[in-house]
Each structure stands twice: as C-alpha cells, then as structure tokens.
Ligand SMILES: *[C@@H]1O[C@H](CO)[C@@H](O)[C@H](O)[C@H]1NC(C)=O
C-alpha cells in the first residue's frame with residue numbers, strides 16, 4: 001500500500017505529454033465468488049506490481065489497491081512511460097480486424113466500409129507498433145472484467161462518436177448474449193443526438209457518448225449584438241451538459257474539427273467572453289481559451305483519484321483539395337505523413353495539458369493517424385456522391401486509439 005501511495009504522489013504530474021462535414025476496474029465490494037476472477041486479473045496486473053506489495057499487502061489490502069489499479073492516479077513507472085506509444089509505424093498483421101462491423105449493432109452504417117461495398121481489405125489489417133514497445137494484445141475478457149461497475153465517457157464531436165462505437169464493438173466480441181448490451185434510452189445513433197449510453201448489463205458498466213463539439217457553451221442570439229451574430233460560443237463556460245461527465249471512471253475528450261470558419265463565422269457563430277462578443281477574435285486564440293476553461297473545469301470538478309482523463313489530439317483528414325470535396329483514397333497507408341503529423345489544435349492541447357495540476361493523458365494520435373490515408377470512409381460511407389475523407393472506417397484506426405487507452409489502464413499499476 002505504501003508503495004502504491006508513494007507512486008501516486010509522485011504521479012500527480014501529468015504523463016505526457018482533434019467535423020467533418022456533415023476503472024478502477026472492480027468495485028470495492030468484491031463478492032467471494034469473484035475472488036478467483038480477481039486473481040486472474042491480479043496475475044495480469046501483478047506482472048507490473050512490485051512483488052513486495054503482493055507479499056506484504058495481504059489480501060484485504062491488495063483488493064483496494066487493485067481496485068485503484070485500473071483507476072485514475074497519474075501514471076506510474078511503467079512501460080507506457082518509458083515508451084512513447086505514439087512514435088512508431090503501422091505493421092501488417094493478419095490477426096486484424098478484431099470485429100465485423102456488420103455484426104455490431106452499434107457501428108453506424110456510414111462507417112461500415114465493407115458493408116458499403118469496399119472491396120480491398122488490406123486496410124483492415126494494420127496494427128500500430130510503437131518503436132520501443134508493443135501495445136498489449138486486446139484481450140476482451142480481461143477488459144470486460146476490468147470495466148465491471150465502471151462508467152466510460154466519451155465527449156466531443158463525431159470522431160468521439162466513432163471511437164465510442166469502436167469500443168462498444170470491440171467489447172461486444174466478448175459478450176455472448178448480445179441483447180444484454182443496449183442503449184439505455186432505446187435511441188438509435190444519429191449525428192446530432194446529445195447523449196448515447198450503451199449498457200453492458202452482464203458486466204454492470206456503461207460506455208457513453210456526449211456530443212459537445214466545442215466543449216464550451218453554444219448559445220443562440222445574445223441580445224444587443226450585430227445582426228450577423230446568430231449564435232455565440234461562450235469561451236469561459238463549459239458545455240451545460242458537463243455536469244454529466246463528472247463521476248465517470250474513464251473520461252475521453254476530443255475537439256477540433258468544428259473549429260473552422262465554415263462551422264463558425266460562416267454560420268453566424270462568434271466568440272463570447274463574459275458579456276462581450278469578440279468579433280475579431282481568431283480561432284486559435286478562441287480554441288486556447290476554450291481549452292483553458294476545460295482545464296480549470298477538470299481541476300475543479302474531476303476527482304482524478306477516481307477518473308482517468310484522456311484528451312485525444314486532432315485526427316487528420318485526407319482531402320485532396322481545399323474545398324473538401326475530393327478524397328485521396330489509397331489502398332495502403334502512406335509512407336510519409338505529408339505534413340499532417342502536426343496540427344495547431346494538437347499543439348494547443350499539449351500545451352494546456354502540460355500546465356495542468358492534475359494528471360491528464362494526451363493521446364497524441366495525430367501523427368499515427370496521418371499515415372492512414374487508406375482508412376477513411378471515402379466513398380464507402382453509404383452515399384458515394386458525398387465522399388468523406390475525415391471519418392474513419394470501422395473496424396479501423398479508432399480501434400487502435402482504444403487499444404492504446406486500454407493499454408494505459410492495464411499498465412497503470
Ligand atoms: C523506472 O524503472 C526503471 C527500470 O525499470 C528504473 O531504472 C528507473 O529508476 C525507474 N524510475 C523511477 C523514477 O522509479
């Protein structure tokens with residue numbers, strides 16, 4: 001225990017270091033019959049634990065420690081710390097994909113490229129390989145057990161929705177009774193819906209998605225403003241549904257694709273700080289201010305002893321022209337990122353998170369995703385006349401983002 005606590009305080013620093021158009025794993029209350037399961041789980045996690053804790057800790061002390069193992073606390077001296085998970089390359093691997101989107105009721109039609117007629121299948125078989133380590137193989141049963149009694153929450157734009165769908169499809173491969181997995185309000189997936197929550201009933205956990213494309217409050221028509229202002233983003237107020245993101249065990253954010261003139265100024269949306277509309281404020285400055293608001297919110301509202309917080313960086317698109325009408329679909333990943341490995345949004349996220357006083361893990365997916373010009377839904381989105389080189393096919397790249405999140409949780413203790 002003491003070792004554990006020490007590693008906690010050492011870890012109060014953060015580890016580390018972006019529309020498209022259109023854990024504690026385990027509850028403290030452990031029943032006797034689940035002890036053997038706990039021990040299996042312990043073996044997985046135990047590999048990372050100093051042996052002395054196991055001996056000295058004793059059974060009753062160990063359980064709470066393990067409970068915390070899959071939970072919030074900063075980041076320990078583990079493989080994910082020594083290894084930069086985001087510096088690597090894609091390797092061909094026949095054991096992928098991990099699921100079939102046509103058999104997953106939570107993969108929306110628009111992302112099911114095979115189901116929409118894509119013929120080449122190589123794009124399904126690339127695994128991300130960090131230079132100096134491996135991402136642990138996805139073991140659905142361990143993960144399902146680890147998520148028991150937990151709440152996983154995705155917040156952001158449609159890229160978050162894709163990742164939410166991906167995680168559900170990954171996890172459903174380990175669930176025998178598919179009917180035990182359902183959307184809590186019986187809602188179908190739609191683009192504008194604010195909340196979707198899928199419950200894994202046999203495991204008593206939910207995987208939730210909150211649509212909040214800017215993370216801050218978007219309000220209509222403030223009074224006494226120039227006519228062109230139809231709505232504003234209140235950069236100093238986090239989204240009004242943010243109270244529902246608290247009390248989660250794993251919380252994953254993204255934002256970026258909506259911070260473009262076409263989604264803002266061209267629709268009459270301008271920035272607002274307190275009671276003042278800032279007509280001349282640039283997008284990068286506003287994005288920074290919104291993230292600062294997010295950062296203060298995390299520091300104030302999130303108990304990072306319980307909640308493991310992630311922020312995913314910008315997910316590059318692969319349009320072949322400025323007007324976002326034409327896709328440059330390839331059948332293999334590119335060998336170079338072609339400059340798409342950097343993004344102002346990603347840099348801002350890194351800067352803001354570095355300055356946080358609580359641990360938040362940045363998922364620096366920009367570069368790894370930049371190679372994958374082969375993996376967008378392109379013309380296989382169910383509507384070939386409007387190609388889409390922003391969103392990703394499922395199965396595909398978002399699965400890897402999830403595998404990386406799961407590897408953090410596994411290696412945490
Ligand atoms: C982290 O682990 C490595 C080897 O596993 C060790 O050399 C290093 O001293 C450890 N660092 C800390 C801060 O404990």
Ligand SMILES: *[C@@H]1O[C@H](CO)[C@@H](O)[C@H](O)[C@H]1NC(C)=O
Nearest residue numbers: 017086087088350364367368
């Ligand atoms: C994000 O990852 C890429 C690829 O490894 C790297 O070039 C970049 O420096 C990283 N950004 C940060 C801030 O770590």
Ligand SMILES: *[C@@H]1O[C@H](CO)[C@@H](O)[C@H](O)[C@H]1NC(C)=O
Nearest residue numbers: 099100101102103104114121
């Ligand atoms: C995916 O599932 C569908 C429906 O069961 C099936 O028709 C299709 O062959 C499967 N695709 C692959 C690649 O296994």
Ligand SMILES: *[C@@H]1O[C@H](CO)[C@@H](O)[C@H](O)[C@H]1NC(C)=O
Nearest residue numbers: 027148149150151203204205
């Ligand atoms: C289900 O999980 C919640 C926490 O999310 C917990 O309060 C509740 O006791 C759990 N129910 C069962 C039957 O384990």
Ligand SMILES: *[C@@H]1O[C@H](CO)[C@@H](O)[C@H](O)[C@H]1NC(C)=O
Nearest residue numbers: 109183185186187188189190
């Ligand atoms: C969800 O979609 C199914 C199939 O398209 C449809 O039958 C059902 O009515 C829809 N449910 C809701 C709540 O819209």
Ligand SMILES: *[C@@H]1O[C@H](CO)[C@@H](O)[C@H](O)[C@H]1NC(C)=O
Nearest residue numbers: 005008009302303304305306
């Ligand atoms: C988190 O845990 C640490 C160490 O156990 C404790 O000092 C701190 O007060 C806790 N923070 C919260 C918000 O509970």
Ligand SMILES: *[C@@H]1O[C@H](CO)[C@@H](O)[C@H](O)[C@H]1NC(C)=O
Nearest residue numbers: 319320321328329330334373
């Ligand atoms: C499309 O992708 C190919 C292969 O990566 C590249 O050589 C070409 O320059 C790209 N075309 C455009 C218009 O981006």
Ligand SMILES: *[C@@H]1O[C@H](CO)[C@@H](O)[C@H](O)[C@H]1NC(C)=O
Nearest residue numbers: 292351352353354355356357
């Ligand atoms: C970091 O946070 C401190 C204290 O909140 C603030 O004064 C400083 O300007 C921040 N630095 C950056 C680079 O944001």
